[in-house]
Amino acid sequence: MSGDNDFVVVANRLPVDLSTAADGTQTWSPSPGGLVAALSPVLEKHSGCWVGWPGVADAAPEPFHTEGGVLLHPVPLTAADYEAFYEGFSNATLWPLFHDLIVTPHYERAWWEVYRDVNERFAAEVDKVAAPGATVWVQDYQLLLVPGILRQTRPDLTIGFFLHIPFPGADLFRQLPWREEIVRGLLGADLIGFHLESYVANFLELVSQVAGPLGSRIGQPDTLIVEGTPATRRVGARITASDGRSVGVGAFPISIDPATLGAADDAAVEKLRAELGHPATVLLGVDRLDYTKGILQRLLAFEELLASGSLAPEDAVLVQIATPSRERLEHYRRTRSAVEEAVGRINGTFGTISRPVVHYFHRSLPKQQLQHYYRLADVMVVTPFKDGMNLVAKEYVACHGDGSGALVLSEFAGAGVELHQAHLCNPFDIDSIKRALLGAVRGFQWEPEAMAERMTAMYEQVTAHDVDLWAGSFLDCMREAGR
Numbered sequence: 001m002s003g004d005n006d007f008v009v010v011a012n013r014l015p016v017d018l019s020t021a022a023d024g025t026q027t028w029s030p031s032p033g034g035l036v037a038a039l040s041p042v043l044e045k046h047s048g049c050w051v052g053w054p055g056v057a058d059a060a061p062e063p064f065h066t067e068g069g070v071l072l073h074p075v076p077l078t079a080a081d082y083e084a085f086y087e088g089f090s091n092a093t094l095w096p097l098f099h100d101l102i103v104t105p106h107y108e109r110a111w112w113e114v115y116r117d118v119n120e121r122f123a124a125e126v127d128k129v130a131a132p133g134a135t136v137w138v139q140d141y142q143l144l145l146v147p148g149i150l151r152q153t154r155p156d157l158t159i160g161f162f163l164h165i166p167f168p169g170a171d172l173f174r175q176l177p178w179r180e181e182i183v184r185g186l187l188g189a190d191l192i193g194f195h196l197e198s199y200v201a202n203f204l205e206l207v208s209q210v211a212g213p214l215g216s217r218i219g220q221p222d223t224l225i226v227e228g229t230p231a232t233r234r235v236g237a238r239i240t241a242s243d244g245r246s247v248g249v250g251a252f253p254i255s256i257d258p259a260t261l262g263a264a265d266d267a268a269v270e271k272l273r274a275e276l277g278h279p280a281t282v283l284l285g286v287d288r289l290d291y292t293k294g295i296l297q298r299l300l301a302f303e304e305l306l307a308s309g310s311l312a313p314e315d316a317v318l319v320q321i322a323t324p325s326r327e328r329l330e331h332y333r334r335t336r337s338a339v340e341e342a343v344g345r346i347n348g349t350f351g352t353i354s355r356p357v358v359h360y361f362h363r364s365l366p367k368q369q370l371q372h373y374y375r376l377a378d379v380m381v382v383t384p385f386k387d388g389m390n391l392v393a394k395e396y397v398a399c400h401g402d403g404s405g406a407l408v409l410s411e412f413a414g415a416g417v418e419l420h421q422a423h424l425c426n427p428f429d430i431d432s433i434k435r436a437l438l439g440a441v442r443g444f445q446w447e448p449e450a451m452a453e454r455m456t457a458m459y460e461q462v463t464a465h466d467v468d469l470w471a472g473s474f475l476d477c478m479r480e481a482g483r
């Protein structure tokens with residue numbers, strides 16, 4: 001069975017929100033995010049379709065079209081699927097394994113069975129909507145098996161896969177009891193994309209260790225010039241799969257749409273600063289509340305700087321905005337408790353009634369409001385233990401085209417490769433975070449010109465390598481690879 005869509009994106013989540021009116025009627029509406037915005041022009045031009053789970057268990061809208069003409073095609077999941085496929089295998093097995101075992105992954109055979117089953121259902125829905133010879137772009141770690149399943153059921157398709165999280169070293173990945181199946185699943189694609197060259201290298205090493213008859217690496221790394229874009233994107237290697245197909249593997253660092261963060265409302269930013277009591281330095285953290293993001297470590301570093309007198313509570317304020325995330329999982333609950341305990345302790349020690357030193361929000365903010373915080377912040381603090389890329393760092397940089405501000409950035413965030421002019425730190429070492437924070441805070445007085453140059457260089461990098469370039473170069477390479 002096939003449909004009539006020439007371009008299909010398949011992701012765990014459909015970009016929709018469910019809202020319930022006062023009278024109880026429920027309506028689904030599109031919720032544009034970075035990925036949707038980047039892919040919308042392609043989706044709209046090629047009668048595109050987005051396949052994904054609508055985000056509510058045991059409920060799904062009928063397929064519907066967005067205003068731009070993109071078909072949103074839901075894959076329903078039951079509450080039991082959600083538990084085993086999403087919370088279990090995706091987020092308690094793959095997520096910690098791919099983030100270098102910051103917590104111990106659980107290997108549960110029952111979760112794996114459901115993961116495989118749900119991947120088959122996603123592939124079956126793609127089969128329904130994809131036209132003969134269509135291009136299908138599969139997103140992220142929840143759907144690692146989909147390329148392989150589609151290769152079997154729909155050999156006519158050109159299939160791309162992009163991983164949004166890190167790819168771990170082969171020695172870690174080999175722990176996974178289902179490692180061969182996963183590699184075989186990925187090798188069903190014509191092109192496999194990662195954020196960084198180092199993740200590509202990890203994957204190639206893994207293929208050479210476990211793939212055996214699944215695939216072999218041939219030849220030297222291949223450079224593919226993508227015409228019409230200001231950068232050269234590399235297909236790091238071509239692998240020959242067991243069925244003789246050539247599979248491209250390359251690094252495509254994801255980015256943001258700077259246009260959505262362009263013009264901040266100065267009055268709103270000033271109002272925020274006044275509400276904080278006009279501190280000399282505003283530090284900012286913005287993250288999903290995830291144990292990979294190192295939120296506690298940055299609080300501990302800030303606390304020690306206050307305790308030693310290196311920062312004065314009258315001068316410095318830390319604003320932490322943490323989006324609720326995966327709240328039913330034990331490690332996420334523990335992370336939240338530890339963060340909130342630290343916030344309480346720091347304010348108890350250094351705050352006054354009218355002036356807390358840490359302002360903590362456990363909620364998501366609209367982009368427009370987030371942008372005001374980015375503009376407001378003198379120092380953005382991004383300290384993940386491991387992060388595929390980290391878009392928050394790039395969003396902050398995009399809001400400081402005038403050279404103001406400073407970025408403290410973990411060496412273990414993928415963004416560190418492009419944003420190497422940041423104040424880099426090792427989040428496993430509290431002293432290293434403290435040095436980076438102080439370097440940024442004092443830099444404004446000691447070397448303002450150098451600080452501005454660093455921010456300007458990062459701004460140029462982010463604006464020249466935006467999300468359109470990311471999507472465009474992946475799709476160009478995919479077309480090449482599928483030939």
Ligand code: ADQ
Pocket residue numbers: 034164165254286287288321322323363364365366367370387388389390391392393395
């Ligand atoms: P995430 O782990 O979610 O993404 P990140 O790249 O920082 O991490 O993206 C988070 C997005 O959510 C940003 O666009 C940010 O603005 C938004 N956000 C975060 N907190 C928010 C809040 N409180 N209110 C509103 N918005 C908030 C995964 C990988 C990353 C990779 C991306 C994209 O883990 O490494 O960069 O996918 O590939």
